[in-house]
Amino acid sequence: MLSPERLALTDYEYLAQRHVLTYMEDAVCQLLENKEDISQYGIARFFTEYFNSVCQGTHILFREFSFIQATPHNRASFLRAFWRCFRTVGKNGDLLTMKEYHCLLQLLCPDFPLELTQKAARIVLMDDAMDCLMSFSDFLFAFQIQFYYSEFLESVAAIYQDLLSGKNPNTVIVPTSSSGQHRQRPALGEASMLEGVEASLFYQCLENLCDRHKYSCPPPALVKEVLSNVQRLTFYGFLVALSKHHGINQALGALPDKGDLMHDPAMDEELERLVVRSRLHRTSRQHRAQEPGTFGFHRRDKLEAPERVPSASAPTPSPYRWEPRESCLVSATPLGPYLLHELHPRPQKGLKS
């Protein structure tokens, strides 16, 4: 319990570093905001619920962006919530634009900044193809890196720039808040010869950075793994590699592995129940509106389904039911070929390899 780290800091510093203060502040803030309602069912109950939801990661739902990005736990929770809520969109096989993904993000966090979504899209797409469609998984993993390590990536960008321009990268790095600076590509003639920077040198700088960095950064060992495979690489090459790295995803812990991305049996079951319920709801409404004679047959047909569902967790033979396995999806949807690419690397216009 008493780690050496703990002893190195004062109590206050420790609490701050572990973001306990953040949650305490937020809890009190929430309490203040809803004091009438909360006083009805007890302040102790409120704190219990609050910290429970923090543990479960549901505390970030519909919260303001400043809170969502305040702690790594919040970020991971948000990523997980995004994945859980919109997994179905990806499962359906829809390819969406950056703007549409941004809209989905905004459904969970109304003031989510567009800039961040743009940056995430830039990892997936080339600069000149920003309006292209992206698959859910591509976007999600890129977004994960961009969102979770956002400050780290700022610093990395600065380092990369310095390396490109030949400066000594071990000078003090001041992360700038500017968004576009690191987008600069090396001058043309040089670039064709030697694009990007040397991996080993880059790694040294990053290792240095990870040591000093007060924000969360990917485990240095994994960064090393990423960088050891290549001689030279570009900034975006690095980001793509990061986003595709299983280890980093696992270390982050918010999302399942890429292969299991569409897999969430508990939620699927819940969804099945919802769909059936909505169908019943609609038919019953229609029934109320129409004469029973004209619609009797259809209604009967549809009323039968929900009766079976609560008892049976086994799949119902509904024509609308989704198959949870991707392999089935491939054959079942017209987007099959695309989904096959999900499993294998694919050359697609505007996409980075």
Added chain:
Amino acid sequence: MIPGKYRSVSGRATNNVNCGLHLVIQTSSLPEKNKVEFKLHKETPSFPGRLLQHDLERNYSSRQGDGRVISPSPRNKSSCISSTTNVTELCGLEMKTTTSSLSAFGDSSIQTPSKSRIRQGCHSAGPNVSGDHINLVSSSMPSFPILQRSSEEKILYSDRLTLERQKLTVCPIIDGEEHLRLLNFQHNFITRIQNISNLQRLIFLDLYDNQIEEISGLSTLRSLRVLLLGKNRIKKISNLENLKSLDVLDLHGNQISKIENVSHLCDLRVLNLARNLLSHVDNLNGLDSLTELNLRHNQITFVRDVDNLPCLQRLFLSFNNISTFESVCCLADSTSLSDITFDGNPIAQESWYKHTILQNMMQLRQLDMKRITEEERRMASVIAKKEEEKKRESQKQSLLKEKKRLTINNVARKWDLQQHRVTSIAANQDRKDSDSPSQDPCQVDGSTISAFPEETGSLDSALSNALQGLSVTDTHLVEVDGDTLSLYGSGALESLDRNWSVQTAGMVTTVSFTFIEFDEIVQVLPKLKIKFPNSLHLKFKETNLVMLQQFNALAQLRRIDQLTIDPQGNPVVSFTLWKYYVLFRLSHFSMQKINGTEVTQNDMIMAERLFGILAHVASSELPQYRLISILGDARKKQFRYLLETKGKKPGVVSEENNDSKRLVGENTNRATLNYTTRDFYNEKLEEIKEKKKFCKMYIEDLVKEATEINMKNEALQKLWPQMFIELVRDAVIEIRNKSSYMKLCLQQITDQK
């Protein structure tokens, strides 16, 4: 147009077709006076009737006989008579004629009782007769026949000469007849007017039915009053300069295509240009005495200058090509016109023809040969009034329409400006945020700025003219058209505060928003719900719908059957998922149509599949206190209800209850997905910031206090063992000598007492 009708009008049913006479000139058979007497039978009312009858029959049965000038109305008699009497007075002749004497010139069938005799004379005056006089002229004009009458005849008809149907190809030289006043060359083959320049006293010259191609040879005939050139081949009105006292000019049945060279004929009363090739009527200035103008059977499409004819009473425009009243509108300005015909024109087929004419030409007494009754006039004025009203109404309508158009333009412009501003601000911000070299700031700046003045300039110039009289400050438009309430511009939203009649409010089922920020619409949705409870169809165009979450706001309405989001100005429509999201979020409305497309069961299920988890997560995983705060007061009741049933399994509750509860549940699990407008949200964020600041300070204080206490506690904990040891040591030392300690204790006790 049956003759019978006219018969009854004329009052005389004489069916005298054989009567080819229109002007009957009778000699008074008073040889001692040596004069042709034109007797004017003023007191013969039967004549006009009969003549009219005849004329009409010819006109309407055969559509011929156009040369006839018609003056059938007895009312016109007086004017006619006066003019004719003028002639008689001037001529010193007594004209024995009907009241409609003028009509005769059309037909030019003047007959005299002396015809046969003159014809004989003519015969004798033919080229093969009176050869003894040929010598006189043969030296100069050898080919012309020379005419000479017998002295007896000369005495009998000293002032007239009729050379009708003599097969003349040229005008004969008429010698020794200087006193001649009336000369008749009807029905010959004369091609050129010649050899009559010496007849300077000539008053009446009749060249009807010849082959004359040009008016000429008349310059010396200064006293000529009646010139009849009907049924010739004249192409141009010319060489009439000296005929200043011309009273009647008949040019019917020629090939004249233009009215010209007549402006000096200030005494001309009758002009007949029927059956020519006129395409229009103008150049009528100067004809100050003209009372009758016959223009039947031309190709006239429009009439001008008629209002410059101060004496014009009768105008015949039958069988022309007049199709609008506008093309003859100058007629309305003529004060003297009393008789007009338009039959056989396209205009006469129009339903509005009669009353329009009557209404515009109050001075008219007779139209298309029919006397205008008071009743007709009254009818016409009633119809005209109605028409006027209708016109005014339509004008008002079109004005309103125009105003609407302009207002919408104006609103659109404002909207564009606003959008431009927004985007340029965004661009600027973007630029500031990212000092990226790849994003060329100049280009961005330049494009937005250059787009500004150009657009406003063009719009301004286009609008400035039309906008006169209309207020330019109109920045919004509210329109109720049937069951549709259309709102343009954000100002229009204020109209929802107005007191709408129950009827209007009940009728409106479609509400369309154009050029209004969606965020502004959101704020009035509660009002809309109250004021227009029946609104089922919402339309949005140019409303800046950019996010899916904005649709959440619509959930608060009572009912929506149809939703139409125009892609114009609503980028959200370009999204793949927007329809499903709308269906999902507004599923409690059971919408029928989205953007005109029927919603199917499959759509609903798809929507549920895509977003059901979101709703589920939102409703089941939010901590209670958050749910309550998100749902707000209005939803609390429902929420409690939900809470009560949440624990129970669906199967436990009976069917009907289940249904209703599910309904509530469905509403609630979606209700967590709501939309706050940007402004409001920013306000809220500010508020939260404030609260956070306070909380931060509060927590800081608390934590500091706590850590301090903790530190003290720790220090105490650290000190405590040593302190305890010291205490024990002291105690042990104190009680080591038992007896002395006891003594001390006893001492203390006694001291206390």
